[in-house]
Amino acid sequence: MLVKSYLNQADLLLKEYVSADLFVVYTSIILGIFACKTVYELSQLISPLYFKSYPNLSKGLQLEWSNRAMSTFHAMYIATVSLYFVLWSDLFKNDPQRGPITLRSSTVSISALGVSVGYFLSDLSMIIWRYPSLGGMEYVIHHLLSLGSVAYAMLTGEAQIYTYMVLISEATTPSINLRWYLDAAGMKRSKVYTINGVVIFLAWLVARILLFIYLFWHSYLYYNQAKQMHEIGVVMVHIVPLVLSAMNLFWFSKIFKGMVKTLKRD
Template structure:
C-alpha cells in the first residue's frame, strides 16, 4: 500500500497534469472557437425544443397550426432568443466595455479582440448556422432567397472576425441591428393568434417602424461614419477584412431600405384601415 505522503504526491502530480492539460486545451484558440459555435447550436436546439413543449401546452393557437407553421413558430422563438442575446452582448462591447475604447496605447481598435468577445461571436455563428440550415431544409416556408442571402452575409461578417480577431467592434455594431427581431416575431405571433385588428398589433407595427429606422437605417449611417473617422485604423486590417466590414453593411443597408419601405407601406395601410 502507498504511504500517505506518497498518495499526496501522486494526487499533486495528477493535479498538475490536469491543470496543464486544462490550460493548453481551454485557452487554445481553436477550442474557444469551435466550442462556442457548438454551444450556439446546442442553445438553439434547446430553445426550439422548449418552445415546442411549452407552446403545445399553453397556446391554443399553436396546436391548430399545420406542421410547417409550428416549425416556424419554434424557429421564431429561437431567433428571438438569439436577438436578445446578441443585442445585449453587442451593447456591452460597443458601449460599456473598454476593449474598443479610443486608447492609442492599446493599438488599432480594428485589431483588438478577447477570449470573451470571440466566444460571443462563436455563439452567434452557431445560431446563424442553425437558422440557415432550417431555412434551406424547409425552403421556402421559413423565408425566400432574401433570407438565405441575409444569413450568408451575416455568417461571412461574423466568421471572419471570430477567426482572425479583426474588425470585431464593427461586427458587434452590425449585430445590434438584431434588436428589431423580437418585435418582428411578435407581429407574426399576433397574426397567427388572430389579433391582427387588436391595439397590440397596431402598437407593434409602430414599434417595428421606429426600431427599424433607428437600428437598421440611422445606426448603419453611424457605423459608416465611425469607420470613416477611424479609416486609418480600418486600413490596418487585411484587405479581406476591410472588404467585409464595409461591403457587407453596404449590401445589408440596401436590403434594409427595401424592407423599411415595405414596413412603412404596411404601417400606413394598417393605420388607414384603423381610421
C-alpha cells in the first residue's frame, strides 16, 4: 500500500508539472541511449583497425577511449543544436506577443533535450560503474547537475533557452577528448598536442567563461519573465549555472597552467 501511495503521488506530480508529450520524452531518451551505445560499440570495432596505439592500451584505457568517443559524439550533436536554437531559431526570439521567453518550447526542442538526457544517463552510469577511473566526484556532480537541469527543462518546457546556452559549452569537449587521445597515442610532445592545448584554452574561455557571463546578464535582463516560472525553475536557472561556473573557473585555471607549462617546454 505504501508503494502504491508513492506511485500515486509521483503520478500527480507528473500531471501537474510535466507539460511535454511523454511519448516524445521517452522516445528521445531511448534514442539518446541507443545512439551512445552504437557509438561506443563502433569505437571498439573501428579503433583497432585505424589506430596502431589502441591494441597496446590496457582494458581500462580502451574502455575510456570508447567512452570519450561517445562523449565527443554527444558534444558535437548538442553544441550544434544549441547554437541553432540560441542564435538562429525563431523559438527564443524577443517577441512579447509569444509570451515569456523562459516558458517557450517546441516538440523539436524537447526531443533534442531528451537525446541529451539519454547521453547523461548513459555516461553517468559508466562513471559510477567504473568509479573513479572515468572521473572523480567532480564529474559525478557535473553530470547530476546537467542531468537534473536538462531533464527539468525537457519535462516542463521552462528555461529551455538557458539550458541550451549552457549546453553550448559542450563545444569544448571534442578538443578535451582529442588531448586525451594524443596523450594515449604517445604524442604528448607533438606540435598537434601543443596547438590543441591553445585551442582548448581559447574554446574554454569563450564557451565556459564569457558565455556564462552573458547568460547571467541575460537572466538579469529577463528577470521579470524568469519569475513566472515555477520556484524550482527559478532556483535552477540561478543556482546550476553558478555552480557550473565555479567548476569551469577551477578547470580553467588548470588548463591555463598546463598550457603555459607546455609552451615553456616547447
